[in-house]
Amino acid sequence: MSLLVVGSFGIDTVQTPTETREDVIGGSAVYFSYAASYFGPVRIVGAVGDDWPTECTELLQSRGVDTSGIEICEGGQTFRWTGKYMDNMNDRETLDVQLNVLGDFEPRLSDSARESKYVFLANGGVDMQLSVLDQCPNASMRVADTMDLWITTQRDKLLELLKRLDGLVLNDSEAILLTGDKNVVRSGKKILDMGPRFVVIKRGEHGAMFIDKDQIFVLPAYPTADVVDPTGAGDSFAGGMMGYLAANDLDADLDSMKAALAYGTVTASFNVEGFSLERFQQIEREDLEARMAEYRRMLTLP
Amino acid sequence: MSLLVVGSFGIDTVQTPTETREDVIGGSAVYFSYAASYFGPVRIVGAVGDDWPTECTELLQSRGVDTSGIEICEGGQTFRWTGKYMDNMNDRETLDVQLNVLGDFEPRLSDSARESKYVFLANGGVDMQLSVLDQCPNASMRVADTMDLWITTQRDKLLELLKRLDGLVLNDSEAILLTGDKNVVRSGKKILDMGPRFVVIKRGEHGAMFIDKDQIFVLPAYPTADVVDPTGAGDSFAGGMMGYLAANDLDADLDSMKAALAYGTVTASFNVEGFSLERFQQIEREDLEARMAEYRRMLTLP
Numbered sequence: 001m002s003l004l005v006v007g008s009f010g011i012d013t014v015q016t017p018t019e020t021r022e023d024v025i026g027g028s029a030v031y032f033s034y035a036a037s038y039f040g041p042v043r044i045v046g047a048v049g050d051d052w053p054t055e056c057t058e059l060l061q062s063r064g065v066d067t068s069g070i071e072i073c074e075g076g077q078t079f080r081w082t083g084k085y086m087d088n089m090n091d092r093e094t095l096d097v098q099l100n101v102l103g104d105f106e107p108r109l110s111d112s113a114r115e116s117k118y119v120f121l122a123n124g125g126v127d128m129q130l131s132v133l134d135q136c137p138n139a140s141m142r143v144a145d146t147m148d149l150w151i152t153t154q155r156d157k158l159l160e161l162l163k164r165l166d167g168l169v170l171n172d173s174e175a176i177l178l179t180g181d182k183n184v185v186r187s188g189k190k191i192l193d194m195g196p197r198f199v200v201i202k203r204g205e206h207g208a209m210f211i212d213k214d215q216i217f218v219l220p221a222y223p224t225a226d227v228v229d230p231t232g233a234g235d236s237f238a239g240g241m242m243g244y245l246a247a248n249d250l251d252a253d254l255d256s257m258k259a260a261l262a263y264g265t266v267t268a269s270f271n272v273e274g275f276s277l278e279r280f281q282q283i284e285r286e287d288l289e290a291r292m293a294e295y296r297r298m299l300t301l302p
Numbered sequence: 303m304s305l306l307v308v309g310s311f312g313i314d315t316v317q318t319p320t321e322t323r324e325d326v327i328g329g330s331a332v333y334f335s336y337a338a339s340y341f342g343p344v345r346i347v348g349a350v351g352d353d354w355p356t357e358c359t360e361l362l363q364s365r366g367v368d369t370s371g372i373e374i375c376e377g378g379q380t381f382r383w384t385g386k387y388m389d390n391m392n393d394r395e396t397l398d399v400q401l402n403v404l405g406d407f408e409p410r411l412s413d414s415a416r417e418s419k420y421v422f423l424a425n426g427g428v429d430m431q432l433s434v435l436d437q438c439p440n441a442s443m444r445v446a447d448t449m450d451l452w453i454t455t456q457r458d459k460l461l462e463l464l465k466r467l468d469g470l471v472l473n474d475s476e477a478i479l480l481t482g483d484k485n486v487v488r489s490g491k492k493i494l495d496m497g498p499r500f501v502v503i504k505r506g507e508h509g510a511m512f513i514d515k516d517q518i519f520v521l522p523a524y525p526t527a528d529v530v531d532p533t534g535a536g537d538s539f540a541g542g543m544m545g546y547l548a549a550n551d552l553d554a555d556l557d558s559m560k561a562a563l564a565y566g567t568v569t570a571s572f573n574v575e576g577f578s579l580e581r582f583q584q585i586e587r588e589d590l591e592a593r594m595a596e597y598r599r600m601l602t603l604p
Contacts, residue, residue, distance in 0.1 A: 088484045182390045184507075185527040205486075206508035207522055217600045218522040220509060225487040255604035262603050298519045299601045301564050302557035 003246035004113055005032045005239075006045040006132045007122025007145075008079050008102055009052060009070070014231050014275060015084040015095075021229075024276035025056045027079065028122035028145065031232035034277055035239025035267045037063035038285045040247030042239075043113055045069035045132075046124075047105040049076035059277070069113055076101035089227045090204050109135045117141065118246040122235060126150050126157040133164050141245065141252065143167040145238060151177050163195035167252060169238050172203050184209060185216060198252050200241070200261065202234050208265060210257050217254075219261050222269035222295050229275040233268045236280075240267030240288075266291045305548035307334045307541070308347040308409055308434045309424025309447075310381050311354060311372070316533050316577060317386040317397075323531075326578035327358045329381065330424035330447065333534035336579055337541025337569045339365035340587045342549030344541075345415055347371035347434075348426075349407040351378035361579070371415055378403035391529045392506050411437045419443065420548040424537060428452050428459040435466050443547065443554065445469040447540060453479050464497040469554060471502045471540050486511060487518060500554050502543070502563065504536050510563050517556050521563050524571035524597050531577045535570045538582075542569030542590075568593045 007029030013022045029046045036042040043066040050072070057067050082096040107128060119136050121129040121144035129144055136142070142165050150158055151174060158178075162168060168191060172184050179190040188199045188211035198212040205227075207220040241264035250256035266288055273279040309331030315324045331348045338344040345368040352374070359369050384398040409430060421438050423431040423446035431446055438444070444467050452460055453476060460480075464470060470493060474486050481492040490501045490513035500514040507529075509522040543566035552558035568590055575581040 183527055183529060185525050189527070203508065206505065207520075209525060216525050218509075218525050219601075220520040220522045223487050223511060223518050223520050225485055225491070227485065259604050296603050299521075299603060301598050301601060302561050 002117040002249075003036060003040065003042045003120070003242060004045065004109075004116035004118065004132075004136070005029050005036070005042060005120045005122055005242075006107055006128065007032060007120075007124045007235075009046045009048045010079045010081050011051065012080070012231060012276070013082040013096075014229055015082075016089065016229060017085065017087050019275075021275045025053070025059075026081065026231060026276060028124065028232075028235045030056075030060070031235035031271065031277070032120060032122050032239035032242075033060060033065045034063060034280050035236040035271065036243030036246070037065050038240070038267065038288055039243030039263070041066065042243065042246075043069060043116065045107050045109065045113065047071045047073055047076075047101045049073055049078040049101050052078045059281075069107075069110065071105070071107075073101040083231065085230065089230055092230070107132055107135070114138075118242055119143070120238060120242045121145065122238070123147050126154045126161055129161055130157065130164075133161070141166050143169060143238075143242060145169045145234070146174065147171075148174055148177055159194060162191070165196040167198045167200065168196045169200045169202065169234075169241075171234065172201050175199070175201050185211070188216070198257065202237060204230070204233070208237065208261050210261055212252070215254050217258060219258070219265055219299070222265055222291065222298075224269055224273065227272050228279075230272050231276070233272050236271035237264040237268040240264035243267075262295060263288070263292065266295055304419040304551075305338060305342065305344045305422070305544060306347065306411075306415055306418035306420065306434075306438070307331050307338070307344060307422045307424055307544075308430065309334060309422075309426045309537075310404055311348045311350045312381045312383050313353065314382070314533060314578070315384040315398075316531055317384075318391065318531060319387065319389050321577075323577045327355070327361075328383065328533060328578060330426065330534075330537045332358075332362070333537035333573065333579070334422060334424050334541035334544075335362060335367045336365060336582050337538040337573065338545030338548070339367050340542070340569065340590055341545030341565070343368065344545065344548075345371060345418065347409050347411065347415065349373045349375055349378075349403045351375055351380040351403050354380045361583075371409075371412065373407070373409075375403040385533065387532065391532055394532070409434055409437070416440075420544055421445070422540060422544050423447065424540070425449050428456045428463055431463055432459065432466075435463070443468050445471060445540075445544060447471045447536070448476065449473075450476055450479055461496060464493070467498040469500045469502065470498045471504065471536075471543075473536065474503050474505050477501070477503050487513070490518075500559065504539060506532070506535070510539065510567060512559050512563055514554070519556075519560060521560070521567055521601070524567055524593065524600075526571055526575065529574050530581075532574050533578070535574050538573035539566040539570040542566035564597060565590070565594065568597055
């Protein structure tokens, strides 16, 4: 089992223009691990409170996710997020955040987790991300996500983290915030100067861009009319991408990353078709492959 | 000569975050015809004032554009547009518009122009667009562009136009404005219900989407770090698209439209690398083909 993800477990309340769902399962590591599980084994590490429903852990286990790294903090509450999506289903507003047990979570990896070859540092504090890197000295692919909060409040630590990463995955607005350059291609190149071998810039409904020192490519999102809830799309994208790389023992060469981003794109396209993990629970790997074939046809020029 | 474009000739003043250019050549029909000229012959129709520089007409002639349909309105002034681009080089603000001779231009096509098989109604008033359709009864592909101004102020006429079109090309924000549906895929489908066989939704730096009753596809923009001036990108895109279709006598089947949108994308990617027609003046068809090969490689999944 070579893929490890560390990040948040969440209980979310999501408002869309047509519906509100209260207290649904969420969190960056949860979406990531479910998405990655379509491709191969994945180990999840993170903290939850007493309020975390046992059946959510069982749901991940049913997908083959190794949940032994979930730390239940007695007397604590799970991270909670409440957000509202605008009419375009792309822009959103955070109405409430309660860090709870995520606030001072210090991951302590098991001996076997420390041997993970593919390590994904999902969204969470930079201290937590750095600590995981310290504990995984033999990882061959270290990739992190980040967000505006950490770019703004923990910039120095984030720059330290970047020097130790193989890849960074982030939104276009975050790339601009991190570098101060409003051209996405140039901002990606500036991030390479900060350390990572590659950068993947997520653009929501507009797809994703890959940049390393030699290459740039862009893949569009899979076009869908049925966006129900975009929460977790970026984490599902990263889960599909890393799950594919880890399952096939691939490095970050161009062909591998193209396929990985394509699988991430297709995986995320299912996720947004339902609230929480609802749509994922309806699909199997063969559904991903069928849509992947459609996506491939879409991109094939005559 | 089977491709006809009717639209605006403009004298533009363009402000970008780093530079301002005053009184440069522009206009929807001008960008379109220059872009289309890489693929085959194109005939341009429109009105200019006394102030239109002769050398601009000669520039189009040097590309093989048939300029006999340019009407010089004595004592009149050419359409003028002044715009300012924001730091992201995608959003822009119109600072000043003077319709001038464009305001009451009534195109009178020559007998040979009336036989055009491919007709593109570039941005301009809906009356002008309808009049051209009346004069081209034998066209087999009638495609129009439109903009928020006409959607808001001439909606009924625009709906009449839509019933007579094969295809509509417009921005995503305009598709949303026209249909009231904020999902781009659904808005495209709703436009099909208004008449055209196909819709092409331009998304600026995010590429373009094609929708007909059977198919949807998305192609990303060619990623560039060197956006100097986006003015005319949409018109250049349409020019490349229609130029390719007309030169190869193609209909709107899936393979033809995929190749056409790809050529439009690549053509527009050069246009934005300079002010006005400056970058176009440095390139030949072989430069388009070289970038097309790169674009094709970019989209080829392993």
